[in-house]
Amino acid sequence: MSSVYPSGWFHIGWSADLRRGEVRPIRWFERDLVLFRGESGAARVLDAHCPHLGAHLGHGGKVIGDVLRCPFHGTCFDGRGEVTRAEPRLLAEFPKENLRTRAWALEEAGGMLFLRHGDAPAFPRLPELDGVSGAEAEPWVPFRRGTWKVRASFRDLVENSTDVMHFVTVHGFKSGAVRDVVIDGSSFRYTIELSVAVPLLGDLDTLSEVEYHGLGIILLRPKQARSRFRFLQTVTQLDREHITTTMTLYIQRRDWLRDLPMNLALWHYNCRSLAEDFRIFEHKKRVAHEPANDTDRAIAGWYAQFFSD
Ligand code: FES
Numbered sequence: 486m487s488s489v490y491p492s493g494w495f496h497i498g499w500s501a502d503l504r505r506g507e508v509r510p511i512r513w514f515e516r517d518l519v520l521f522r523g524e525s526g527a528a529r530v531l532d533a534h535c536p537h538l539g540a541h542l543g544h545g546g547k548v549i550g551d552v553l554r555c556p557f558h559g560t561c562f563d564g565r566g567e568v569t570r571a572e573p574r575l576l577a578e579f580p581k582e583n584l585r586t587r588a589w590a591l592e593e594a595g596g597m598l599f600l601r602h603g604d605a606p607a608f609p610r611l612p613e614l615d616g617v618s619g620a621e622a623e624p625w626v627p628f629r630r631g632t633w634k635v636r637a638s639f640r641d642l643v644e645n646s647t648d649v650m651h652f653v654t655v656h657g658f659k660s661g662a663v664r665d666v667v668i669d670g671s672s673f674r675y676t677i678e679l680s681v682a683v684p685l686l687g688d689l690d691t692l693s694e695v696e697y698h699g700l701g702i703i704l705l706r707p708k709q710a711r712s713r714f715r716f717l718q719t720v721t722q723l724d725r726e727h728i729t730t731t732m733t734l735y736i737q738r739r740d741w742l743r744d745l746p747m748n749l750a751l752w753h754y755n756c757r758s759l760a761e762d763f764r765i766f767e768h769k770k771r772v773a774h775e776p777a778n779d780t781d782r783a784i785a786g787w788y789a790q791f792f793s794d
């Protein structure tokens with residue numbers, strides 16, 4: 486496993502963009518891959534190049550039932566990368582076992598496609614995302630969604646989320662504090678308290694719980710009972726310099742009209758905050774520094790597990 490790209494579950498696209506029978510060439514973690522959705526509805530990812538003579542399955546490959554047919558000599562691969570059909574003449578020269586291709590773990594949740602990179606022993610399955618995946622009596626629905634490409638690393642984002650000082654200097658909060666840091670295997674959560682001066686309304690205190698599921702999935706939930714929303718952020722490394730990040734604001738359908746002005750303001754505020762961070766990230770350079778305290782040390786240890794071989 487490359488130590489440049491961490492292990493874990495990473496967002497690679499939207500479920501709605503991949504219809505049944507569709508095939509797409511994709512490239513993540515510096516690897517050429519092919520994404521397809523079988524007629525039964527399951528989405529799959531395989532290594533892109535056919536093990537026979539190297540054709541790219543994402544350029545001209547066809548979905549037949551639940552298998553993908555190579556555009557060159559017609560070998561068919563199932564979602565596990567096993568050959569289900571091939572020309573007898575081809576099989577006479579190439580034993581079936583040598584034609585197997587690599588299948589990647591892919592799961593869908595909340596209308597998103599998540600690909601697993603690396604061995605990720607701590608979370609072989611996509612974690613349950615409270616309110617976004619799984620059965621709920623009142624499912625959360627996406628209200629606004631955005632995607633940004635940024636010159637940044639996972640480390641920039643992790644450090645930024647508990648960097649209390651920057652909430653004041655960059656985002657204009659009056660004060661902030663990070664509390665109750667809990668590290669639990671592949672997840673890490675904390676509570677963040679921020680105070681903001683709102684024109685005409687005075688000081689407003691917010692209290693939120695932030696939960697990282699590996700480096701690729703971050704869920705933010707307000708702790709005040711009156712606030713009913715959540716933000717889901719995904720982060721995927723594009724190349725050695727850039728990440729792509731998505732943010733979705735989830736709301737409850739029954740509160741849609743009542744909370745509309747608040748949710749529009751929240752989304753606007755969120756986009757502005759991201760832009761403020763990204764302006765810094767775009768031009769910053771990495772300065773090596775030791776963790777300043779026990780919390781930073783614990784977070785650094787949690788972070789390192791995703792880059793171990
Ligand atoms: S290259 Fe795919 S079957 Fe020959």
Ligand SMILES: [Fe+2]
Binds near residue numbers: 762
């Ligand atoms: Fe920030």
